[in-house]
Amino acid sequence: MPRAIVCLLDSVGIGGAPDAHLYGDQGANTAGHIAEWAADGRADRDGLRAGPLHVPNMDAMGFGAALKLSTGILPPGLTETPKGGRFGVGREVSRGKDTPSGHWEIVGVPVPFDWGYFPQSEPAFPPELVEELIRRADLPGILGNKHASGTDIIAAMGEEHIRTGKPICYTSVDSVFQIAAHESHFGLDRLYKLCEIAFELTKPLNIGRVIARPFIGETQDTFKRTGNRRDFAISPPEPTLLDRNQAAGNQVFAVGKISDIYAGSGVTHKLKGTGIPQLFDRTLEAMEMAADRAFIMTNFVDFDSEYGHRRDVPGYAAALELFDRRLPELISKLRHDDLLILTADHGNDPTWPGTDHTREQIPILVFSPALPPGEIGIRPTFADIGESIAHWLGLPPGRHGKIFL
Numbered sequence: 001m002p003r004a005i006v007c008l009l010d011s012v013g014i015g016g017a018p019d020a021h022l023y024g025d026q027g028a029n030t031a032g033h034i035a036e037w038a039a040d041g042r043a044d045r046d047g048l049r050a051g052p053l054h055v056p057n058m059d060a061m062g063f064g065a066a067l068k069l070s071t072g073i074l075p076p077g078l079t080e081t082p083k084g085g086r087f088g089v090g091r092e093v094s095r096g097k098d099t100p101s102g103h104w105e106i107v108g109v110p111v112p113f114d115w116g117y118f119p120q121s122e123p124a125f126p127p128e129l130v131e132e133l134i135r136r137a138d139l140p141g142i143l144g145n146k147h148a149s150g151t152d153i154i155a156a157m158g159e160e161h162i163r164t165g166k167p168i169c170y171t172s173v174d175s176v177f178q179i180a181a182h183e184s185h186f187g188l189d190r191l192y193k194l195c196e197i198a199f200e201l202t203k204p205l206n207i208g209r210v211i212a213r214p215f216i217g218e219t220q221d222t223f224k225r226t227g228n229r230r231d232f233a234i235s236p237p238e239p240t241l242l243d244r245n246q247a248a249g250n251q252v253f254a255v256g257k258i259s260d261i262y263a264g265s266g267v268t269h270k271l272k273g274t275g276i277p278q279l280f281d282r283t284l285e286a287m288e289m290a291a292d293r294a295f296i297m298t299n300f301v302d303f304d305s306e307y308g309h310r311r312d313v314p315g316y317a318a319a320l321e322l323f324d325r326r327l328p329e330l331i332s333k334l335r336h337d338d339l340l341i342l343t344a345d346h347g348n349d350p351t352w353p354g355t356d357h358t359r360e361q362i363p364i365l366v367f368s369p370a371l372p373p374g375e376i377g378i379r380p381t382f383a384d385i386g387e388s389i390a391h392w393l394g395l396p397p398g399r400h401g402k403i404f405l
């Protein structure tokens with residue numbers, strides 16, 4: 001009896017979105033530019049990695065072929081002909097380029113509405129929102145109140161935060177309200193409670209997520225964000241593949257931040273982890289526990305949060321290579337009728353100006369010992385992924401997407 005596993009490589013876009021210009025992202029290509037830079041020796045870092053991008057296992061599943069299909073260009077170091085899997089390209093119909101839209105659409109629920117965003121001006125947040133947050137959470141005030149990169153703003157304001165007890169609130173081009181606070185000086189539970197309040201207050205503004213960004217350290221140079229990040233997200237507007245599989249009496253394993261992204265809906269087993277190796281271990285553990293018709297979904301967030309937003313090309317290349325080295329372990333665990341899909345939710349091109357996500361198409365790399373290799377083309381919605389998995393697991397058809405298997 002079949003099972004399905006999705007490894008979502010957060011932000012590993014492959015360029016070519018026809019509407020990228022609407023987002024200021026025409027020409028952005030996360031994986032393609034990393035491969036180009038690596039081939040030029042611009043992704044070398046002492047003690048970390050050097051030379052062309054080396055991802056032979058992903059490439060065998062069609063990574064290079066999907067890049068070529070997406071943009072017309074085969075990046076250096078990759079091949080056009082996959083050895084095993086079925087490859088294709090996903091195009092997003094939901095507006096925006098953030099994690100929730102991409103993840104929801106992948107499990108069959110394109111986002112039918114526009115998210116709310118905060119303006120680039122400073123202060124960025126409406127005064128009523130800030131006043132109410134301060135009142136309800138009994139705060140001495142807030143710091144930030146602007147668009148910022150999370151690591152930069154913690155470095156700039158972390159010491160003042162410790163001194164004053166004011167949390168650091170910031171946003172980005174995404175529909176997010178983020179709160180950074182010190183794990184011990186401010187308190188982790190207190191930060192989570194504050195985020196719950198902020199989540200209630202930002203709901204009427206259609207803000208997709210409130211994100212708790214705890215950190216440790218005592219000085220500008222030693223501050224470090226921890227793995228205790230938590231996302232408070234609104235629920236998808238229709239039942240997702242997770243809900244549908246749970247309703248059919250099957251297991252749904254959410255690894256990493258997957259459960260947060262779907263507001264816990266449809267999840268039967270939640271496995272947490274920090275960093276690519278641990279998230280990989282958790283995925284293998286889920287495979288051990290998974291019964292027939294189980295759905296396993298893992299979000300590998302580090303590509304996005306540690307390397308994409310930080311515009312760290314060598315770091316991003318090394319992370320892809322690390323993931324690729326572990327991939328054979330997962331493939332060797334597949335049963336004959338298991339389905340594995342590698343994909344992404346949006347881009348975050350580390351060679352692109354700024355520190356934000358980029359609107360891109362995504363790779364859809366499909367592998368099963370039961371499937372002959374081939375091409376599935378450019379899919380007009382990410383929802384084709386969810387619909388194909390639903391079909392594989394024997395669920396009734398959903399409302400969005402077409403089967404590619």
Ligand SMILES: O=P(O)(O)O[C@H]1O[C@H](CO)[C@@H](O)[C@H]1O
Nearest residue numbers: 149150151171172174176309
């Ligand atoms: O700069 P950091 O705090 O990593 O924030 C980033 O993380 C958010 C969620 O991916 C994005 O909207 C972006 O603002």
Ligand SMILES: [Mn+2]
Nearest residue numbers: 010011099345
């Ligand atoms: Mn994401």
Ligand SMILES: [Mn+2]
Nearest residue numbers: 304305309357
């Ligand atoms: Mn991000």
